[in-house]
Amino acid sequence: MIKKLIPLAVIGLLLAAVAVQLIVQATEEEPPVQATPVRTGQPYMGDLQVELSYNGNLRPEQSTVVTPLISGEILEILVDENERVEKDQLLVRLNDDVVRLQAEQARANWEAAEAVLAKSVQGVRPEELQNARASLEQAENELQTARNNLERTENLFESGTIARAEYEEAENRVTAAETELENARRNVQLMEQGARQEDINVARAQARAAQRQYELASLQLDYAQVRSPVAGRVVEIFNDAGNTAAPGNPLLSIVSDNVIYAKITIPEQHYGLFQQQRDSIRARVSPIAYPDSPPFEGFITSIAEVIQAESRTFVVDVAVENPASLLKPGMFVGVDFIVEEINDVLLVPDTALVFREGGQVLFTLEADDEGDPETFIARSREVETGLSDGGVTAITSELSLEHQIIVEGNAFLEDEQEVRVIGRGDAK
Numbered sequence: 001m002i003k004k005l006i007p008l009a010v011i012g013l014l015l016a017a018v019a020v021q022l023i024v025q026a027t028e029e030e031p032p033v034q035a036t037p038v039r040t041g042q043p044y045m046g047d048l049q050v051e052l053s054y055n056g057n058l059r060p061e062q063s064t065v066v067t068p069l070i071s072g073e074i075l076e077i078l079v080d081e082n083e084r085v086e087k088d089q090l091l092v093r094l095n096d097d098v099v100r101l102q103a104e105q106a107r108a109n110w111e112a113a114e115a116v117l118a119k120s121v122q123g124v125r126p127e128e129l130q131n132a133r134a135s136l137e138q139a140e141n142e143l144q145t146a147r148n149n150l151e152r153t154e155n156l157f158e159s160g161t162i163a164r165a166e167y168e169e170a171e172n173r174v175t176a177a178e179t180e181l182e183n184a185r186r187n188v189q190l191m192e193q194g195a196r197q198e199d200i201n202v203a204r205a206q207a208r209a210a211q212r213q214y215e216l217a218s219l220q221l222d223y224a225q226v227r228s229p230v231a232g233r234v235v236e237i238f239n240d241a242g243n244t245a246a247p248g249n250p251l252l253s254i255v256s257d258n259v260i261y262a263k264i265t266i267p268e269q270h271y272g273l274f275q276q277q278r279d280s281i282r283a284r285v286s287p288i289a290y291p292d293s294p295p296f297e298g299f300i301t302s303i304a305e306v307i308q309a310e311s312r313t314f315v316v317d318v319a320v321e322n323p324a325s326l327l328k329p330g331m332f333v334g335v336d337f338i339v340e341e342i343n344d345v346l347l348v349p350d351t352a353l354v355f356r357e358g359g360q361v362l363f364t365l366e367a368d369d370e371g372d373p374e375t376f377i378a379r380s381r382e383v384e385t386g387l388s389d390g391g392v393t394a395i396t397s398e399l400s401l402e403h404q405i406i407v408e409g410n411a412f413l414e415d416e417q418e419v420r421v422i423g424r425g426d427a428k
Contacts, residue, residue: 047342062255069223147174239252257328260329285335349407364378365404376418
């Protein structure tokens, strides 16, 4: 009897275990699927600029060191440091006593040479020729008188009445009278013929040389007044009144900074872009000295023709108008080059875009009508993109401004996946 009861007990235990298992399975519930937390925003219309940003230093349009061209005592310095000056403005006066006298002497010499030339060209005056002819007639008379005297003296000498010395003296008077007559005749002849052409040429050359000497002396006199060779601002004065100035020793320094230049070094990879779009690229210059001021607008004036082999870079010069002289040579500046720009375009943050097989997509939200009102369905949308810069990208395909787009938490989302919004805001 006992042996028959044992199998029945085993069977009962097995049936009880199965029943318990079925009850447990029936009472257990499957855990709910958790919606993915995301943050959202909205597309917006805006302007997009593609920028390249680099740093550099400012330099003036022109830097000029003013030196004297003659030596002399500095009588007066007529400008101060940081004063603006115009081209040809008087800066320094030097002592000009010596050069002034030299100029006056040179002018007198020039006037004398001009008078000689005029006389050579015009010939002698009538009264001068008349006097010369009178002198010739007198020389002829004196020669005749001397000869008559010599004839009488010779007769007296031969008769022994006078000494030989008196006779020789009479001979000498005749010789002298003959010489005077010859000179008088030559003088009258020259006056009647006028100056020779070669003599006129010599006189003209001498007058021209005298004029050049005067012009040189006048130039030296002008150099005693030191004037500004350029318009600009006096940045440093190197000397004082009372000292002696000399050629080669600087008096002061002037910079022309109405336009100032930023010298920017740019990587070689952008050389073609800058060459092709030079006229359309805008530049915004931001000095670190004025962190709270808006940037200064600039434009490219030159692009280096040579790539620096050591650094693989090239140099671009950017000009900036500086009428208020706020920008100073040597300032450190940042320059943003706007190489491309589009206006009134649909923009989304770069974080809204994810790569999926076939291209870029973004996810929009749709209400889950059958589920929890706090959960949404993520819809994958393939989009076409345009320019991208500054953390935003232009969307060129169809997308509504009313769409809520997922901007965070979208890295591993799939189409139609449930999501839960934990934050909202603009896509900006």
